[in-house]
Amino acid sequence: MRVTRFLVPAWAMLASASAFGDTTAPAPAHDAFTLQASRPAEVRHINVYKPPGYETCKGPYPILYMPDGGVQEDFPHVVEAVDSAIRKGEIQPLIVVGIENTQRRRDMTGPIQVASDKDIAPHVGGSAAFRDFIAKELVPAIEKRYRVNAHRGIIGESLAGLFSVESFLRQPDLFDTVIAISPSLWWNDARLLGEAPGLLHGKSATRRIYLTSADEDQIPADTAKLATILKKQASSGLNWTYVPRPKEHHDTIYLASQADALRWAYGPAGHSGGTCPVDESNIK
Numbered sequence: 001m002r003v004t005r006f007l008v009p010a011w012a013m014l015a016s017a018s019a020f021g022d023t024t025a026p027a028p029a030h031d032a033f034t035l036q037a038s039r040p041a042e043v044r045h046i047n048v049y050k051p052p053g054y055e056t057c058k059g060p061y062p063i064l065y066m067p068d069g070g071v072q073e074d075f076p077h078v079v080e081a082v083d084s085a086i087r088k089g090e091i092q093p094l095i096v097v098g099i100e101n102t103q104r105r106r107d108m109t110g111p112i113q114v115a116s117d118k119d120i121a122p123h124v125g126g127s128a129a130f131r132d133f134i135a136k137e138l139v140p141a142i143e144k145r146y147r148v149n150a151h152r153g154i155i156g157e158s159l160a161g162l163f164s165v166e167s168f169l170r171q172p173d174l175f176d177t178v179i180a181i182s183p184s185l186w187w188n189d190a191r192l193l194g195e196a197p198g199l200l201h202g203k204s205a206t207r208r209i210y211l212t213s214a215d216e217d218q219i220p221a222d223t224a225k226l227a228t229i230l231k232k233q234a235s236s237g238l239n240w241t242y243v244p245r246p247k248e249h250h251d252t253i254y255l256a257s258q259a260d261a262l263r264w265a266y267g268p269a270g271h272s273g274g275t276c277p278v279d280e281s282n283i284k
Contacts, residue, residue: 027047027071027075027079028049028079028080028083029049030049030075030079031047032045032046032047032048034046035137035138035141037133037137039129039132039133042102044099044133044138045070046069046097046098046099046100046138046141047069047097048096048097048142048145048146049075049079049082049095049096049098050146051082051083051086051093052087052093054093054147057093059147059149060147060149061093061146061147061148062094062095062148062149062152062153062177062266063094063095063097063146063148063151063152063153064082064096064152064153064154064155064266065097065099065134065138065153065154065175066078066096066097066154066155066156066160067099067101067104067107067130067154067156067160067163068099068156068157068160069097069100070100071098071100073098073100074098074157074254075098075100077258078096078098078155078258079096081262082094085259085262085266090259090262090263090267090268091262091263091265091267091268092266092268094153094266095142097142099138103123103126104159105123105124105159106123106124106125106126106130107126107127107129107130107163108130108156108159108162108163109124109125109126109127109159109162109163109187109188110125110166110188110191110192111124111125112124112187112188113188113191127166128170131163131170131171131174134174135171135174151177152174152175152176152177153175153176153177153178153179153266154177154178155181155258156180156181157182157183157253158181158182158184159184159187161180161181161182162180162183162184162192164178164179164180165178165180165192165226166192168180168207168209169195169196169200170199175207176207177208177209177210177265177266178209178210179209179261179262179265180211180212180223181213181254181258181261182212182214182216182219182250183211183219183223183226184219185218185222185223185226186217186218186222190218190222193222193225193226193229196226196229197229197232197233200229200230200233201233207237208265209238209239209240210240210241211223211226211227211241212242212243212244212245212253212257212261213244213245213253214245214246214248214249214250214253215245215246215249216249216250220244220246223242223244224242226242227240230242241264243257245257
């Protein structure tokens with residue numbers, strides 16, 4: 001079992017961020033609906049934040065998807081950060097889509113060969129199916145219900161950060177923007193890191209990836225290694241950055257980094273094609 005310098009065991013790093021957050025904080029105003037998923041066959045609870053002025057502006061808007069997106073998970077604090085940044089004019093307006101967990105460790109991990117990882121999380125290996133659900137079922141449902149443009153992003157921490165990086169490498173056309181916060185790249189003996197050069201080879205698309213890491217066991221070294229791979233092999237169309245945060249740890253890194261990540265990825269210069277400026281007179 002891996003243990004961080006702050007004595008957070010590996011099983012805790014794989015838990016939802018809500019394990020360390022204030023789950024009593026009310027979720028900001030948002031829409032909520034359920035979606036019957038086919039792979040795997042289960043009901044998914046979806047939360048959707050619409051930016052200030054949505055009802056009066058004709059849009060369309062970029063979308064930021066987030067695993068760990070339940071109201072008892074990371075959805076409330078991410079949406080609060082997004083809403084505050086929009087109202088301050090720090091980022092362009094965007095829609096946030098939170099995907100509530102059903103089996104987090106299953107959905108955020110690929111197949112594994114490492115016995116110790118199987119001991120930590122025996123039900124794993126469902127990341128491809130989860131990504132398939134997002135691409136083929138959730139994205140069409142969101143595009144049918146909301147005024148969105150073609151720009152999609154994803155934000156995630158720890159295992160959700162691993163899933164975000166895996167999506168960037170294995171299905172690069174799914175998300176234009178990736179924000180990976182302390183991604184658990186150590187998973188499965190860092191196999192995804194080993195595959196990264198080959199997965200990046202020959203691919204070119206205009207997209208962005210923001211990486212940051214806390215002082216957690218292998219995570220800074222692994223994230224820095226990914227940054228080195230990007231520096232050597234990423235296409236010229238990829239805009240990326242790596243911001244190490246050695247003063248942060250597992251239960252502080254998300255809150256400490258999210259505002260900076262959002263400003264970098266969705267600054268008001270229109271990086272993602274948002275067309276509706278915030279007009280305070282339209283906000284009710």
